[in-house]
Amino acid sequence: xxxxxxxxxxxxxxxxxxxxxxxxxxxxxxxxxxxxxxxxxxxxxxxxxxxxxxxxxxxxxxxxxxxxxxxxxxxxxxxxxxxxxxxxxxxxxxxxxxxxxxxxxxxxxxxxxxxxxxxxxxxxxxxxxxxxxxxxxxxxxxxxxxxxxxxxxxxxxxxxxxxxxxxxxxxxxxxxxxxxxxxxxxxxxxxxxxxxxxxxxxxxxxxxxxxxxxxxxxxxxxxxxxxxxxxxxxxxxxxxxxxxxxxxxxxxxxxxxxxxxxxxxxxxxxxxxxxxxxxxxxxxxxxxxxxxxxxxxxxxxxxxxxxxxxxxxxxxxxxxxxxxxxxxxxxxxxxxxxxxxxx
Amino acid sequence: xxxxxxxxxxxxxxxxxxxxxxxxxxxxxxxxxxxxxxxxxxxxxxxxxxxxxxxxxxxxxxxxxxxxxxxxxxxxxxxxxxxxxxxxxxxxxxxxxxxxxxxxxxxxxxxxxxxxxxxxxxxxxxxxxxxxxxxxxxxxxxxxxxxxxxxxxxxxxxxxxxxxxxxxxxxxxxxxxxxxxxxxxxxxxxxxxxxxxxxxxxxxxxxxxxxxxxxxxxxxxxxxxxxxxxxxxxxxxxxxxxxxxxxxxxxxxxxxxxxxxxxxxxxxxxxxxxxxx
Numbered sequence: 019x020x021x022x023x024x025x026x027x028x029x030x031x032x033x034x035x036x037x038x039x040x041x042x043x044x045x046x047x048x049x050x051x052x053x054x055x056x057x058x059x060x061x062x063x064x065x066x067x068x069x070x071x072x073x074x075x076x077x078x079x080x081x082x083x084x085x086x087x088x089x090x091x092x093x094x095x096x097x098x099x100x101x102x103x104x105x106x107x108x109x110x111x112x113x114x115x116x117x118x119x120x121x122x123x124x125x126x127x128x129x130x131x132x133x134x135x136x137x138x139x140x141x142x143x144x145x146x147x148x149x150x151x152x153x154x155x156x157x158x159x160x161x162x163x164x165x166x167x168x169x170x171x172x173x174x175x176x177x178x179x180x181x182x183x184x185x186x187x188x189x190x191x192x193x194x195x196x197x198x199x200x201x202x203x204x205x206x207x208x209x210x211x212x213x214x215x216x217x218x219x220x221x222x223x224x225x226x227x228x229x230x231x232x233x234x235x236x237x238x239x240x241x242x243x244x245x246x247x248x249x250x251x252x253x254x255x256x257x258x259x260x261x262x263x264x265x266x267x268x269x270x271x272x273x274x275x276x277x278x279x280x281x282x283x284x285x286x287x288x289x290x291x292x293x294x295x296x297x298x299x300x301x302x303x304x305x306x307x308x309x310x311x312x313x314x315x316x317x318x319x320x321x322x323x324x325x326x327x328x329x330x331x332x333x334x335x336x337x338x339x340x341x342x343x344x345x346x347x348x349x350x351x352x353x354x355x356x357x358x359x360x361x
Numbered sequence: 362x363x364x365x366x367x368x369x370x371x372x373x374x375x376x377x378x379x380x381x382x383x384x385x386x387x388x389x390x391x392x393x394x395x396x397x398x399x400x401x402x403x404x405x406x407x408x409x410x411x412x413x414x415x416x417x418x419x420x421x422x423x424x425x426x427x428x429x430x431x432x433x434x435x436x437x438x439x440x441x442x443x444x445x446x447x448x449x450x451x452x453x454x455x456x457x458x459x460x461x462x463x464x465x466x467x468x469x470x471x472x473x474x475x476x477x478x479x480x481x482x483x484x485x486x487x488x489x490x491x492x493x494x495x496x497x498x499x500x501x502x503x504x505x506x507x508x509x510x511x512x513x514x515x516x517x518x519x520x521x522x523x524x525x526x527x528x529x530x531x532x533x534x535x536x537x538x539x540x541x542x543x544x545x546x547x548x549x550x551x552x553x554x555x556x557x558x559x560x561x562x563x564x565x566x567x568x569x570x571x572x573x574x575x576x577x578x579x580x581x582x583x584x585x586x587x588x589x590x591x592x593x594x595x596x597x598x599x600x601x602x603x604x605x606x607x608x609x610x611x612x613x614x615x616x617x618x619x620x621x622x623x624x625x626x627x628x629x630x631x632x633x634x635x636x637x638x
Contacts, residue, residue: 254439
């Protein structure tokens with residue numbers, strides 16, 4: 019039966035998408051305020067006495083930042099796919115269950131307390147944002163469960179209310195904080211890519227890739243869950259187990275992304291939709307491809323953020339929204355005739 | 362004969378105080394077609410949800426193949442019982458082929474892909490329900506009758522011995538109602554499926570089902586061979602409606618009589634033999 023996804027078809031598509039990703043990473047790493055010569059980069063680190071600036075820029079600045087963009091893009095896109103499936107809501111994104119406000123609250127508390135230490139190369143802002151994000155998702159999940167065992171609407175409403183409440187707390191804290199503190203928090207919240215050291219990147223990459231592989235493993239269950247809990251159960255899906263695993267992994271990789279780069283909007287909403295419009299809703303394919311497209315999208319967006327007003331830089335969240343919006347609308351118009359829920 | 366579904370002294374209520382089903386016992390033998398009928402709110406869908414393990418009984422037991430429903434793992438139970446719920450359109454645009462193949466979820470290997478056997482079973486289910494022509498279309502683009510056939514195809518693709526259906530023909534026109542029941546009867550006769558269908562249509566039940574369970578709103582119930590259970594008295598007791606009963610050869614049929622029906626008291630009294638014109 020050729021209509022169904024086969025492992026071969028999937029592997030070919032993933033390989034093609036990965037090739038595009040590598041090419042995009044490569045091209046983007048050469049673009050920037052300082053032009054980098056490919057030949058010089060490959061000539062190596064240079065001898066002690068005569069440093070090779072091209073190599074330095076490439077390895078110290080461009081490469082880590084591009085790897086970071088890949089990581090964050092993949093994490094946000096995959097977690098968007100999972101939240102849309104679990105909440106059965108096309109408007110869901112990685113931040114819908116309070117991760118954004120929780121991270122923001124954590125960040126502003128760290129700033130106001132004037133904490134100044136470093137944990138695994140992370141600033142207190144990042145650490146507090148990570149904890150705030152996970153804590154809030156747990157809180158929303160807990161409140162959601164009080165409304166009924168698998169009550170998706172209850173969970174969504176809990177997310178919206180907790181988001182609104184924490185946003186109010188954030189506004190309160192910003193209004194009593196000193197302006198310098200406020201500026202650094204707001205700048206952080208806008209979503210920024212910075213040059214990270216490789217240790218942080220590898221740990222982050224390990225967690226995100228591991229999480230995506232684990233999510234791929236439960237993707238047939240996610241397919242069944244998009245028909246609702248009762249239906250999925252009659253297809254042999256362990257609802258509670260699948261929901262908890264999927265929520266936990268999606269929340270964790272989102273929290274990692276947020277602690278690495280702040281709040282970057284739009285990636286987790288539009289990349290899953292774009293991938294679904296083109297390749298269909300089968301999660302076995304949607305998850306890996308969304309991850310790769312999320313990475314490509316954020317690498318390109320971050321490169322634009324670096325060069326549009328060079329030598330200054332834009333927050334990448336601004337670029338994702340400005341580039342992503344029209345791109346998504348174009349896809350929507352092109353494919354909407356094929357998709358029934360848009361009618 | 363061997364009872365594949367055994368319900369013993371089953372009671373259920375959604376809260377601690379209320380009881381919607383009270384002390385119900387019945388068996389369904391392998392390969393039989395049972396209809397569950399009764400007024401709204403009598404607990405027909407609740408009973409179906411208990412049979413498929415979605416709800417837990419307050420008291421009593423339900424055994425499938427001799428094993429209590431609650432002792433099955435979700436996966437093992439899905440291999441025994443397939444369910445067709447009242448239809449709805451899913452949020453994402455899965456194609457018909459993708460959707461029907463999801464019935465194979467409990468059989469998938471480590472990497473979550475369908476084997477050739479799975480694909481063959483899916484193909485057979487699509488053929489049996491005449492939905493192979495829509496295989497590549499999105500579920501949302503089909504008409505109600507076509508969609509219901511796809512849901513039945515999915516239930517058939519589960520290859521389970523038992524099929525539970527919740528009002529499979531509501532919202533369908535006459536042709537599609539008969540088409541769906543023809544399909545179910547074929548599955549019963551050719552594949553030996555045991556079928557339990559909740560229905561409001563006692564005429565379809567009389568025509569297709571071997572047995573019927575009439576659930577009354579007051580907790581009374583009556584189960585037996587369809588031809589024995591369905592009588593004007595019984596229907597009036599359970600539904601509170603008088604019916605005209607006609608007989609056409611072997612088939613009995615029922616016409617409910619409202620208070621505006623002319624001479625309703627006379628015509629409702631005895632079964633009439635209707636001559637075919």
